[in-house]
Amino acid sequence: MLRYGVMRAMANENKNEHGFVTVYNRTSSAKELHHEYEGLQTRIFKIIVIGDSNVGKTCLSYRFCGGRFLKNPEATIGVDFRERTVDIDGENIKLQIWDTAGQERFRKSMVEHYYRNVHAIIFVYDITKLSSFESLPEWIEECGRHSVPPMVPRILVGNKCDLKGKGEVPTSLAQRMADGYNFPLFETSAKDPAEKEHVDAIFLTLAYKLKNHKPLRLRQLNECSPMPLSDEQDTQGPCLC
Numbered sequence: 001m002l003r004y005g006v007m008r009a010m011a012n013e014n015k016n017e018h019g020f021v022t023v024y025n026r027t028s029s030a031k032e033l034h035h036e037y038e039g040l041q042t043r044i045f046k047i048i049v050i051g052d053s054n055v056g057k058t059c060l061s062y063r064f065c066g067g068r069f070l071k072n073p074e075a076t077i078g079v080d081f082r083e084r085t086v087d088i089d090g091e092n093i094k095l096q097i098w099d100t101a102g103q104e105r106f107r108k109s110m111v112e113h114y115y116r117n118v119h120a121i122i123f124v125y126d127i128t129k130l131s132s133f134e135s136l137p138e139w140i141e142e143c144g145r146h147s148v149p150p151m152v153p154r155i156l157v158g159n160k161c162d163l164k165g166k167g168e169v170p171t172s173l174a175q176r177m178a179d180g181y182n183f184p185l186f187e188t189s190a191k192d193p194a195e196k197e198h199v200d201a202i203f204l205t206l207a208y209k210l211k212n213h214k215p216l217r218l219r220q221l222n223e224c225s226p227m228p229l230s231d232e233q234d235t236q237g238p239c240l241c
């Protein structure tokens with residue numbers, strides 16, 4: 001419960017400046033969902049960003065949702081939520097990005113929530129830190145242990161390419177792993193402004209793949225939320241498509 005309190009405080013604090021949404025806050029969730037319900041246009045997809053601490057998960061998701069590099073990010077506790085609506089072939093699709101904690105002590109009580117009803121997964125490593133690349137099979141196994149269906153798209157991202165000179169993970173090695181898992185591979189930088197469109201491309205690739213998938217329903221969103229909505233919101237929830 002304390003963990004949720006901390007997360008809620010963080011999200012509320014950052015909501016306007018950083019584009020966070022507080023899906024675990026009862027009041028805010030109801031507002032968000034109602035807005036979506038009235039619009040009846042936007043499908044919502046849950047994308048989780050997974051990987052070792054310090055690989056740049058927060059900065060990548062912030063680059064996509066906030067449009068710039070986040071200086072001095074703090075270690076993620078539990079999960080931070082960001083979102084961005086994109087137009088895919090004339091359809092509005094809302095990508096709800098779950099920026100997960102890399103540190104075990106900040107994530108252990110949340111892991112179930114990360115994987116529940118997930119629509120796509122981004123595995124991130126730091127190209128300047130071999131150990132973060134070597135951890136990837138463990139992250140992928142964790143995802144398997146939580147029964148994520150095989151059709152859920154997954155992407156491998158090597159971050160911090162602006163530090164290419166300090167690179168410890170050759171592209172060829174990363175590509176071999178990506179091929180082995182049959183995941184697309186992106187190497188990019190959350191920091192380098194010139195890579196902004198490349199970062200967008202990671203998320204847009206998933207959005208295109210998800211376009212033909214089933215939408216997130218209110219009931220599912222409720223289940224995703226660490227703090228459940230009321231029964232009324234749950235039972236009256238129509239499909240958001």
Ligand SMILES: Nc1nc2c(ncn2[C@@H]2O[C@H](COP(=O)(O)OP(=O)(O)OP(=O)(O)O)[C@@H](O)[C@H]2O)c(=O)[nH]1
Pocket residue numbers: 051052053054055056057058059060070071072073074075076077100101102103159160161162163188189190191192
């Ligand atoms: N040079 C460089 N530094 C980056 C990049 N992305 C993130 N960083 C730095 O890497 C550090 C960690 O970034 P975060 O985004 O907080 O990493 P994280 O994976 O979310 O970490 P946890 O929340 O602990 O799981 C910070 O000092 C960032 O400034 C990048 O593309 N290039």
